[in-house]
Amino acid sequence: MKQPMIFKALSLSVLTAFSLLAGGAVAADKEVTFAHQDMVTPLRVLMDEGTIEKETGYKINWRKFGGGGDVVRAMASGDVQIGEAGSSPIATAASQGMDIQLFWILDDIANAEQLVARNGTNINSVADLKGKTVATPFVSTAHYQLIFALTDAGVNPKDVKILNMRPPEVAAAWERGDIDATFIWDPVLGKAKQNGKVIVSAGELSQKGRATFDGIMVDRKWAEANKPFLIKLVRLIAQKDAEYKAKAEVWSADSPQAKAIAKLTGAAPADVPGSLAAYRFLSLDEQASPAWLGGGAVKALADTAQFLKEQGRIQALAPDYAKFVTDEYVKAAK
Template sequence: MTTRRWMLATVAAASLLAGLAGAAEAKDVTIGYQLIYSPWAEPIVAKRFEKETGYSIRWVKFDSGAKVITAMASGQVDIAVAGSSPIAAAASQGIDFQLFWLLDDINEAEVLVARDGSGIDPKQPATLKGKTLAVPFVSTAHFHTLFALETWGIQPSEIKILNMQPNQIAAAWERGDIDAAFVWDPALARIKKSGKVMVTSGELSAKGKATFDGLVAMRKFAEANPEFMTKFVRIIDEANAAYRQEKGKLGADSPVVKANVELLGGEPQAVIDGLALYGYPAAEEQASPRWLGGGADGIAVKALQATAEFLKAQGKVDQVLPDYTPFVTPAFAAAAAKARS
């Protein structure tokens, strides 16, 4: 009996220890996302992230980059999607995170359009002088509006710039109250019907001041979970590659289209059109100086620096840091590219 009791006790202790070990190994992560059509919706809906990483993931939807960053700063979110403007603002405030992946290059999703009949020649930027241009202030479109004027040698004082939200822009456009606008869909689709494109955000990004939607992770979480981070990036990279291969052949029944409709809502054609406006750089490109790599000479670091300067000029941040390199890492994009090859 003594031997039997000892054996039972040993088995019970072993079971308890195994249970505790299993609990210790359980991994949880909270990820904040936004209403942005993207190829990564397909692996989200298919639960590939959970299946291939072994982590339990809590997906939380946010209305804006500012809100998700606030949640991140308070410890409620480990990984989040935010635009380059709120990322630059948060970095300037010292939030200890890192930009580790570009969800998208805004590319043709934000565009400066000249209204037909306004007297503006889209191929002659100087004809903007004396005209009225509308843009949502302190947005990535506003940032690129001022950069476009700078590249064209036009002073902001030489045109009338109005602060309007996208729905206001569309209405003012149709009344003929404004001559040009820098905006995004759905307002962009409406004004394009009676206007001509002058420049896209993609073209301006190529000149050195990029705008993008990025994925940021709290530094403590990323450093403690490098294997998860690499697998996470690899899954997104594979989804992007699948989209690039199928782009132009998508239909309402395509998995990426159905996933975006399920996750974010909208009509299939709106998803197809929306996806086509953005760029989705591959892991190799993201790890290079074209985006996350290159340290202080990388496009992402330069973009955060330039955006922070813009935000300070607009009175939205108190300081511009001397160096934004600590807030950008190419490590996981490079690891994902290596794992795939």
């Protein structure tokens, strides 16, 4: 039986509608919320350029957070699929049983986090912090290093007034003169050093076996469904890191790169070159090596978690931290 023309038109309209809906569903699936912080890294240039969106076809909702603890909570709520955090918050997330995986070392913190004492406070060593007021974001790598520095110097952390402040709050408190010292990273670190002096750096403490890093973690289920995106993401970050390392002098204070980083982090463009130089950025080969995602990061998370438990910051340890680290994506990107 021949179809009436009106029926054919309706059928075509219905099919077109279903096609559009299906296309919309696919487009909606290619969307991710990425939690970032204010660490001064080459990744910020990729963000400013929109390169990741162009290369992957994904819509990326960039959300800035004041600390790793906030990122962990956002990921636990399901609002965020990918997030930047320090090794301490990542160890906390793993210890709490969150279904996450560390898949990229954003940076080896090295000397990018430091304990700075305000001029005029008579703080010349870690031991001098007894009875003083120190601010740092709780559960951050800086907090972890502060507690370690105190215990290593024989100071009971309870004898120091440690305030939990996000970086912008630390900056405001420093400006008001409300705190004597801070363990923090740039851009606040640079501001504090203008009228303060460095007492100890994360790099010095790492030499005592307390290495710290910033990493990028992902919700495991989301990762399984979006592997091509993650492979492309780490390849792009590695390329931008390599670009910086090959010609660091080009990323001067008045360069487009420094201006992009300053815009997204709140750092002064003049401070960006020095801040970048304080970190160490790893190549794909280094990422996959036994020192990092191939084993070292697992040990670092386990050691950090053990320390946090001893300090009463977490209640229990995970049976195995290896399940929270993967080198799959960096190996595929090589």
